[in-house]
Amino acid sequence: MIEITEIAQKRITTLMRDQEDQGNIIEGVRLTYSGILPTIEYRLAFVETRQEEAGDIVVTANGIKVFMEKRNAGFLSDVRIDFIESLQQTGFKVDNPKVVMPTTVAPQSPPTLDTPQAIAIKKVLDSEINPAISSHGGYIKLLDVKEQIAYIQMSGGCQGCGMADVTLKQGVVVAIKKSVPEIIDVLDTTDHGSGNNPYFTPGK
Amino acid sequence: MSCILLLIPTTSYRTSDFVTAAYKLGVELIVASNERQTLEEIVPGHTLTLDFYNLDESVNKVVSFAKERLIDAVVSTDEDAVILAAMISEALGLPHNPIAATETTKYKDRLRTVLTRASIPTPMAHCFSTTDSLDETAQGVSYPCVLKPIHLSASRGVIRADTQEEFKIAFLRIIKILSDPEVKRLGKEAAKKILVESFIAGEEVALEGLLQNGKLTVLALFDKPDPLNGPFFEETIYVTPSRLSLMVQEKIAVCTEQACFAIGLTEGPVHAELRINGGPFVLEVAARSIGGICSRTLKFGLGVSLEEVIVRHALKMPIDSLQRQQAASGVMMIPIPHAGRLANIEGVDEASKVAGIEGVTIMIRRTQKVIPLPEGRRYLGFIFARGENPSDVEAALRKAHRALKFTIDEECS
Numbered sequence: 162m163i164e165i166t167e168i169a170q171k172r173i174t175t176l177m178r179d180q181e182d183q184g185n186i187i188e189g190v191r192l193t194y195s196g197i198l199p200t201i202e203y204r205l206a207f208v209e210t211r212q213e214e215a216g217d218i219v220v221t222a223n224g225i226k227v228f229m230e231k232r233n234a235g236f237l238s239d240v241r242i243d244f245i246e247s248l249q250q251t252g253f254k255v256d257n258p259k260v261v262m263p264t265t266v267a268p269q270s271p272p273t274l275d276t277p278q279a280i281a282i283k284k285v286l287d288s289e290i291n292p293a294i295s296s297h298g299g300y301i302k303l304l305d306v307k308e309q310i311a312y313i314q315m316s317g318g319c320q321g322c323g324m325a326d327v328t329l330k331q332g333v334v335v336a337i338k339k340s341v342p343e344i345i346d347v348l349d350t351t352d353h354g355s356g357n358n359p360y361f362t363p364g365k
Numbered sequence: 366m367s368c369i370l371l372l373i374p375t376t377s378y379r380t381s382d383f384v385t386a387a388y389k390l391g392v393e394l395i396v397a398s399n400e401r402q403t404l405e406e407i408v409p410g411h412t413l414t415l416d417f418y419n420l421d422e423s424v425n426k427v428v429s430f431a432k433e434r435l436i437d438a439v440v441s442t443d444e445d446a447v448i449l450a451a452m453i454s455e456a457l458g459l460p461h462n463p464i465a466a467t468e469t470t471k472y473k474d475r476l477r478t479v480l481t482r483a484s485i486p487t488p489m490a491h492c493f494s495t496t497d498s499l500d501e502t503a504q505g506v507s508y509p510c511v512l513k514p515i516h517l518s519a520s521r522g523v524i525r526a527d528t529q530e531e532f533k534i535a536f537l538r539i540i541k542i543l544s545d546p547e548v549k550r551l552g553k554e555a556a557k558k559i560l561v562e563s564f565i566a567g568e569e570v571a572l573e574g575l576l577q578n579g580k581l582t583v584l585a586l587f588d589k590p591d592p593l594n595g596p597f598f599e600e601t602i603y604v605t606p607s608r609l610s611l612m613v614q615e616k617i618a619v620c621t622e623q624a625c626f627a628i629g630l631t632e633g634p635v636h637a638e639l640r641i642n643g644g645p646f647v648l649e650v651a652a653r654s655i656g657g658i659c660s661r662t663l664k665f666g667l668g669v670s671l672e673e674v675i676v677r678h679a680l681k682m683p684i685d686s687l688q689r690q691q692a693a694s695g696v697m698m699i700p701i702p703h704a705g706r707l708a709n710i711e712g713v714d715e716a717s718k719v720a721g722i723e724g725v726t727i728m729i730r731r732t733q734k735v736i737p738l739p740e741g742r743r744y745l746g747f748i749f750a751r752g753e754n755p756s757d758v759e760a761a762l763r764k765a766h767r768a769l770k771f772t773i774d775e776e777c778s
Contacts, residue, residue, distance in 0.1 A: 176667065179688055190667070202389055205667040206685040252668040294403045321730060326381040327373070327396050330388060331411040332404030339408075357730050361400075363378040364743035 162239060163192075165223040169244040169253060173225055177207070186210040189219070189226025192237055192255070203255035205242070272305040279306040281341045286313075290333055294319060297360040301333065304350060311337060311347045321356020323363045325349075367437045367680045368393035370427065370453070372446035374417065375400045378657045378728070379442045379672070386672035392680060395436070397427070399445070410434065417446045418551050427453045438679035440633070444518050447471065447652045462652055466629030470652045473515045473560050476628070483627035485620065486646045490562035495540050502536065502561075503529040509564040511595070512539055516555035517548070519656060522739050525564055525595025532561075535596075542740055567642035569593050571603060572621050573655050573663070573671070574635040575678060575687060581622040581635065582687050584671070585663055586614055587695075590759055597738040602762055603659060604695035604755045613641060620645040634675050658726065658747050662696040665689055692751050695758040697766055699727075699745040701737040705773035707745075708732075716748065716768040721761030723749040725769070735773055745771060 165173070177187040191206045208228050213219070218234035220227045222242075229237050241256045273279060283303050291300055298318030305312045313333065319325050334347045353359075369392055373380050387394040396402070397413040405412045413430060415423040427436070436457055441450035447467045454461030469475045477490040492515065493502050512535045514522040522542045524535035536559060542548060543556045571587040587603040607614055621637045624647045634654035639645045654660060660671040666686030669677075677684050707729050716725045727746035729735055735745065748769075750761040 173667075175691065176686070176688075179691070180686060183688075206683075207666070252664065289407050290404065293407055297403055299403070323377060323380055324373075324375055324398065324402065326384045327398070327402060327412065328404060330384055331394065331396050332402065332408045335408045335411055336404065354727065357732065359730065361375040362730075362733070362743075363728060364376045 163220050163222040163227055163237070164241040165225050165227075166241070166243045167223070169242050170223040170225055172244045172253070173205075180207055188213065189228055191228040192233075192240070192242075193230070194233065194237065203240075203257075205253055205255075273307065274303065274305070276306060278309075278341055278343060279303060279311075282306065282311050282337055282344065285337055285340045289336060294328065297322070298358065299328075299360065306344075309343055309345045311341075311344055312350050313347055315349065315351040315353075318358060318360035319356075320351055321353045321359035321362075323359065323361040325351070325353060325359075366391070366393050367682070368395065368435060369676060369680055370395045370397055370413075370436050370439045372397050372415070372417070372439065372441040372450055372453075374398065374443050374445045376445075377443050379660070382658065382660060382670065382672045383440075383442050383676070386670055386676045389673060390676060390680075390682065392676070395430075395434070415446075415449070417449055418553075420449055420452055423449055424452050424456050428456050431457055438676075438681075440675060440679045441653060443656070444471070444651060444653055451652075460632055462632055463629045466631075467652050469628045470630070470650055471516060472555060473513060473649075474558060476650065477560070477562065479627055480624055480647055483623070485624050485627055486644060487624075488562035488565050488646065488648070490560055493536075493559050493561060495543060495557050495559060499533050499536055503532040506532065506561050507563065508532075509595075510561050511564050511598075512536060513560050513562075514539055514543055514548075514552070514556070515558045515560050516552045517542075517742075518651070519742060520598040520600060520738055521742050523598045524739050525598075531596070538739065564595070565640040565642050565646045565648075566594070567640045567646075568609070569638060569640050569648070570607060570609070570617060571655065572617060572635070572637040572639065574618075574621065574637070575674065576625060576630055576632050576635055577678065579626065579631045581618065581625060583618050583621075584665070584674070584687060585689050586617060588755065599700050599738050600698050601700055602695060602697045602759060603655075603662070604693065604758050604762075605662070605689070606693060606755060608755050609641070613645075617641075617645045620647060621650070624650050633678065634671075657696075657698055657744060659696045659698070661724075661747075662694045662749055662751075663689060693753065693755045693758045694749070694751045695755070695762055696750075697748040697762040699748065699766065699769070699771075701735045701741055701743070701745055701773075702771070703773060703775065704736050704741075705734075705775040706732055707735050707771065708774040709770075709772040711770040711772075712768040716765035719761055719765040719768065721750045721752040721757055722765045723751050725749075725765065 188208045194203045216231045218229045243254045245254045300317045397415045399417045401414040402412040439450045439454045441447045451461045451464045451467045474492040480487040509527045526532040526535045549556045569589045573585045574581045585605045586607040587605045588607045591601045636651045638649040663671045748765045750758045752758040
């Protein structure tokens, strides 16, 4: 059963009223997700009157109508929608008991670097990626592979580099997924704030 | 799947936020940057190298690339490539701002001319050559005035002068900034000009907006509570919502929309800066979103980032709400007190624990060189706060800033 916490319900209601003040009649919220297990991104969006889609599954939780695509309804059937307002983050938070979300911190259990997947990833790093990024003084180390997710750590010129996210998502992830198709994601565990010699630094 | 080409300079503060937004939306992403990415050869087709200032060559390169790969939208994350983004979009037949309009926003002398012709309140300005006679120029202007390079941003090289003597010192100081080889190379003819304009006293605000078919939606109006009276114009605190009266806020929005119309801007993000002196005066209108990582202080609707709004708009994806989340929020760009090398940073934990503070992000690493305005172009970092009202946010930012201690070694500068 979908649960909307009291604070989330109040927040959604307030935002719906704001929308209605602008002339939009809101029926409820649409809950969708993207990504592949276990790295799921959830998204809430308003559903205006007559914007319901054919085949939508509609569940009412704490007075709020939640719209879902039929194909997603099973996966989303037990989520808990909360609103977090803390020093660290502010926003809606969706917890799904059907998913164990990984953190960007490497798993605590002993790393498994002797599996065929890990060996194949290390080969990509050693033979293709690291020789290329060494031109910027960078180095990427494989820390672990758990549940088809590779955990890596950047150092040298990559640590704190302004373009590290491009290197990761437009390069490393693509290269690893191409060579090891069973890998579904690559998570960066680097403490970029501690990088003392980043290759590219932001500035106007 | 829609495909977006992001033009990201290697000096961008926004890389991670834009790349994350594109990933979150599940769109295909190509990143074009002004320096070759290390994995470009290993993973071709995901990154491109473009000379952001060799416009024709870069347009041809993207057009050639787009023969193999359909591109649905082009967005420049920063000021550097707004003209190029418009040119590429035109070549690919994609919706875009007119190229001439982006050029107007890029060059302050053109902006002043366009706004003045359209009778939009803006400082009176005159453009001088760096080779003009210093004595004659100093004698020919009214004081107080503000001198600035025509093509640099983030208050770089902007200096107030109240007397002829101060004018001469400022003029020579700007010439020195413009003689930097990189500034010269990128600015070309623009690096030979200095704009001198009347100083407009009053409160300053920054408007963040989105243009859709020429209609401006105000995403946020930021007050800048620290007085910006010179001699340098260091950006520090931005707080939204504005504490100005609703009538003044409305005038600011109308004035900005009129300025966009006069310039010819029709689509995409707009960042405008205005002074309030009897009414709004337009200082800047840029065809981009807010700089630094200040956008992290903004969330829309049910938690959408500004970058996601921009990507969605560019790809014509639905945007549920452009209404900013209701709590007051703010950011402080941590100023550089003096030149040198950053030796140590203390108090980050203490600053982070101040009530209302959401985060403290230090951008400059220990041992790196730091240069304050007017020559500098970086911030030490950013402090983010959220609260019930703008006053609480401002107080939290100031308290957190007081908790930070930066040791800058002058001997090594």
